[in-house]
Amino acid sequence: MTKALTLADVNVTIKGSHILQGVNFEVEAGVVTGLLGRNGVGKSTTLRSIVGLVPRVGSIKLFEQEISGLKTHEVIRAGVAFVPEDREIFSTLTVLENLKLAERDKNPDYDTVYNLFPELLKRKSQRAGTLSGGQQQMVAVARALLNKTKLLLVDEPTKGLAPKLVTEVADALEVAAQATTILLVEQNLPLIKRIAKNIIVMDQGVVVHSGVPTELENPEFAKQMLGVSGGSH
Amino acid sequence: MEIFITLFITGFGLGALYFLVASGLSLIYGLMGVLNFAHGAFLTAGAYATWYFTTSIRADGSLSSYVISLFIAGVVGALFAVATEQILIKYLYDRHIDQALVTVGLGFVATSAYLGWFGSDPLIVLPPTQLYNTVQIGDAFVGIDRFLYIGVAALVLIANFLMMRYTRIGLIIRAGVENRSMVTALGIDVRKAFTFVFFIGGFAAGLGGALATTYASGVGPTLGDAFLIYAFITVVIGGMGSVPGTAIAAIVVGTTQVLVNYYVQGLGDFVVVMLLALVLLVRPQGLLGKVAH
Ligand SMILES: Nc1ncnc2c1ncn2[C@@H]1O[C@H](COP(=O)(O)OP(=O)(O)OP(=O)(O)O)[C@@H](O)[C@H]1O
Numbered sequence: 001m002t003k004a005l006t007l008a009d010v011n012v013t014i015k016g017s018h019i020l021q022g023v024n025f026e027v028e029a030g031v032v033t034g035l036l037g038r039n040g041v042g043k044s045t046t047l048r049s050i051v052g053l054v055p056r057v058g059s060i061k062l063f064e065q066e067i068s069g070l071k072t073h074e075v076i077r078a079g080v081a082f083v084p085e086d087r088e089i090f091s092t093l094t095v096l097e098n099l100k101l102a103e104r105d106k107n108p109d110y111d112t113v114y115n116l117f118p119e120l121l122k123r124k125s126q127r128a129g130t131l132s133g134g135q136q137q138m139v140a141v142a143r144a145l146l147n148k149t150k151l152l153l154v155d156e157p158t159k160g161l162a163p164k165l166v167t168e169v170a171d172a173l174e175v176a177a178q179a180t181t182i183l184l185v186e187q188n189l190p191l192i193k194r195i196a197k198n199i200i201v202m203d204q205g206v207v208v209h210s211g212v213p214t215e216l217e218n219p220e221f222a223k224q225m226l227g228v229s230g231g232s233h
Numbered sequence: 234m235e236i237f238i239t240l241f242i243t244g245f246g247l248g249a250l251y252f253l254v255a256s257g258l259s260l261i262y263g264l265m266g267v268l269n270f271a272h273g274a275f276l277t278a279g280a281y282a283t284w285y286f287t288t289s290i291r292a293d294g295s296l297s298s299y300v301i302s303l304f305i306a307g308v309v310g311a312l313f314a315v316a317t318e319q320i321l322i323k324y325l326y327d328r329h330i331d332q333a334l335v336t337v338g339l340g341f342v343a344t345s346a347y348l349g350w351f352g353s354d355p356l357i358v359l360p361p362t363q364l365y366n367t368v369q370i371g372d373a374f375v376g377i378d379r380f381l382y383i384g385v386a387a388l389v390l391i392a393n394f395l396m397m398r399y400t401r402i403g404l405i406i407r408a409g410v411e412n413r414s415m416v417t418a419l420g421i422d423v424r425k426a427f428t429f430v431f432f433i434g435g436f437a438a439g440l441g442g443a444l445a446t447t448y449a450s451g452v453g454p455t456l457g458d459a460f461l462i463y464a465f466i467t468v469v470i471g472g473m474g475s476v477p478g479t480a481i482a483a484i485v486v487g488t489t490q491v492l493v494n495y496y497v498q499g500l501g502d503f504v505v506v507m508l509l510a511l512v513l514l515v516r517p518q519g520l521l522g523k524v525a526h
């Protein structure tokens with residue numbers, strides 16, 4: 001298996017609290033890997049440490065390249081796209097300006113983006129701050145799909161979305177997965193079962209399990225690992 | 234009424250000078266969270282550049298020499314500002330208190346350097362004779378220089394608007410004012426935008442310095458300090474990071490100061506500070522500022 005991402009003994013300390021306490025895992029190239037765990041165990045911090053938005057120590061490899069010493073914009077330019085948990089779209093800019101800002105490639109792939117989210121084409125002159133939560137999430141995902149990337153980091157893209165939009169975002173991720181590797185933090189277990197090939201489970205700042213989504217069908221497992229009953233569906 | 238018109242336009246002109254200083258302060262704070270107390274020193278540098286150019290290089294008193302001196306003052310202010318960012322501010326990235334302290338120190342150092350080099354007495358800068366003319370509005374006669382300040386500030390405002398609206402760097406600055414770390418998470422080196430903002434802020438301040446030599450009939454070591462205080466008040470009233478807000482606030486501060494000073498002997502500065510307090514109470518984010526997050 002080719003590894004798109006390898007974390008070895010990654011530690012993050014913010015204002016005295018030791019949030020990531022030696023995180024180790026590998027992400028298989030070309031597929032979707034789900035990063036799971038209860039609230040507050042460090043999933044978002046893990047993604048933020050990969051892109052250098054929090055100070056981190058340890059080794060982070062993007063394919064063969066060590067990226068733990070790079071600044072955030074350098075990590076992104078090395079081929080990583082990041083969709084943060086709280087969307088973090090620019091509310092004072094228009095939809096199109098949000099997308100333009102994210103352009104890195106010579107020929108950003110607006111076709112794919114507008115095919116997946118026709119809504120964004122219709123609303124390209126609208127201020128992003130006035131979009132609905134779901135539309136804002138589309139902007140956040142679209143920003144990450146404009147350029148060719150080696151690795152896509154997506155943090156809870158379906159949080160707070162209506163079922164129909166959840167499906168739409170999942171479709172978008174599936175399309176994206178054909179061309180890149182995705183590390184996806186997600187609480188929606190049916191979605192993980194649908195699109196993820198592998199899962200990684202975190203607890204209290206460390207990785208406690210690596211496996212496959214079918215394991216989630218065992219209610220005991222789901223309860224123990226995630227504190228939820230994710231068995232049915 | 235004549236007096237009112239004269240005072241109003243004078244205040245408007247003073248506001249234009251405040252705007253030139255304050256627009257850079259506002260952007261620098263909005264984008265980087267740096268309170269730049271050295272901004273007055275950029276203005277003074279521009280003012281001395283104007284003095285030097287119009288007395289030692291092209292002392293012909295012509296309008297063209299004056300116009301060239303405005304441009305040179307802008308460049309001097311811009312270079313000073315970029316040097317400040319590259320040599321001092323850059324290494325204190327995200328250490329806002331330290332950055333502010335360093336700029337306070339630089340302000341002091343610059344003022345004493347100007348004092349040592351140019352002496353404490355104001356050096357006289359004679360503007361071209363055309364600027365001594367007056368324009369008649371109703372029964373009032375208003376110095377034409379006032380309109381020059383307003384015109385230059387308007388040009389800077391328009392240039393700023395076009396840059397912000399239609400260029401990539403403008404897009405980066407607007408986005409950065411809102412959420413800097415997300416800009417970097419899109420693969421953009423936001424520090425280049427910092428340097429650029431210092432450049433344009435320093436240019437506007439230097440330009441303001443050149444014009445201030447006309448407004449104040451010369452330049453002394455503390456010329457910039459006087460403007461800096463009102464420029465800060467302007468920025469806070471207008472809303473940190475909002476250039477249009479800064480423009481509106483500059484007019485309000487300039488006209489209020491001049492009008493009140495005339496009608497209520499010397500209370501202009503006091504009223505401006507009261508205005509500041511009022512805005513902070515009622516609308517802490519300033520007239521057009523965004524709520525901080
Ligand atoms: N900037 C910060 N300062 C202090 N503590 C932080 C900071 N960021 C995260 N934490 C703490 O680190 C822990 C992990 O947070 P993180 O956001 O990574 O969790 P998570 O697994 O993404 O949770 P959720 O499922 O709720 O999104 C939490 O206890 C959080 O309070």
Ligand SMILES: [Mg+2]
Pocket residue numbers: 043044045085155
């Ligand atoms: Mg999270």
